[in-house]
Amino acid sequence: MTARVELDTTDRVITVRLNAPPLNAFDTEMRRALAEAVTSIADDPDGHAVVLYGGPRCFAAGADVKQLAGFGFEEIVGWNRALQETFTRFAQLPVPVIAAITGYALGGGMELALAADFRVAATGAVLGLPEVQLGIMPGSGGTQRLARLVGPARAKELMMTGRRVPAGEAADLGIVDRIADDPYAAALEFARELAAGPRFAIQAVKEAVDRGLDSPLADGLALERSLIAGLFATGDRDVGMASFLRNGPGKATFGEPA
Template identity: 60%
Template sequence: MGQLVSVDRQGAVATLLLDAPPFNAFDTAMRDALAAAVRDIDADPEVRAVVLTGGEEVFAAGADIGALLAMDFVDIVDWNARLQRTFTAVAELPVPVVAAVNGYALGGGLELALCADYRVAGERAAVGLPEVTLGIMPGSGGTQRLTEIVGRSRAKELIMTGRRVRAAEALGLGIVDEVVPGSSTERAHELAAQLAAGPRLAIRAIKQAVDQAAGARDAGLALERSLIAGLFATPDRTTGMRSFLADGPGRARFE
């Protein structure tokens, strides 16, 4: 499978590539590889912008459901806390992060994309938070960051139904900031290069100031961690995940 996550720096722009085909699913190894890559970027003073991508076919299709099904309450408390911290580390990089979203960005994939400062989607991209179909909820920042973007009512609709949103609708909702024909990778690199050429300290200060407007996000993330852990003790979680593994997404019937 290779190194799961790679960092390639060209000049002042680092490309952070999720590289675990076919779905870039998040398991423990993928989570830890991403955390290490983010630390490397943060420690490199030459990096002035980042392109976050899963490649040309899929951004990331969420967590490894088989691995999640094997976890109980105790397991998920630590595992999800580490994943949430890893995604938050992406959001807190002191340089602009541009996500190039191609194909599916679902579940944890969308939660990761929401950590970027700007999201460029290919016209065939689809995004969503389908965790409810597994009897659980987003646990890596999705309830907080999506709500900041689309508002409470729309966030509830999207998360409670778990529906997939195509690129054009995602643009209208503000989930992505730009949609381009074909692949979004070239446009993401173009924008990252433009940002990297700007005044480094001013751009860092702007990012910090704008992100501060989120205000109470830390408390919301803590609540999210607590709630998703509790859901791992429910029969709905077991039903949803077993149904997903046996029959595919969206097939579970909850009592």
């Protein structure tokens, strides 16, 4: 891993720490470091949850505008595709991903946070997609993921004005799931809770919801049937049901024999 992104694993939770202060701007080096990180995580059987964190002062304030200003059409097509695909790979990880947001999550920073399954923000955090103020638009998933969270009209308003949204309003809109004085500690606590659960069942829930959102209802229901049937072949199913029958609900310790 390069110094721009650091990985740390504790209690089956992998922290992805952006490390390019003061703003964790997305330039080519940062994008490549994130791509390396998500590849490493996807290949790690011991990681059961992921926390995205930019440090105590700033999550990520977006792309390096100085670098963007030097791009023409040919350069931006390949560069943006690579960044978009990197964020999508985080979204497609088969484990829960939680963004711990401090300071600013703007432009590409907010788009990375939107690729997570959950967002925990500091009380003073500010989010936004201000690309329109540069004469461009969000290009790393923002137009699609934000609209799915808040609906098309509200998403258009936020992106067409480029206004910055404080954490409280972001929570009211459903962009942020939790607000905490220490979002990293809160995200870690939630991630540990999820990481201690039945890995394949949690993976199946994520797949059913994410794929089902973009499918006709009948296709989503078919996917749900297939996934639940597959879970009956897992050891976690054996552990969970044996524990319930022996000790009642909520007593199972997954990852151990039934």
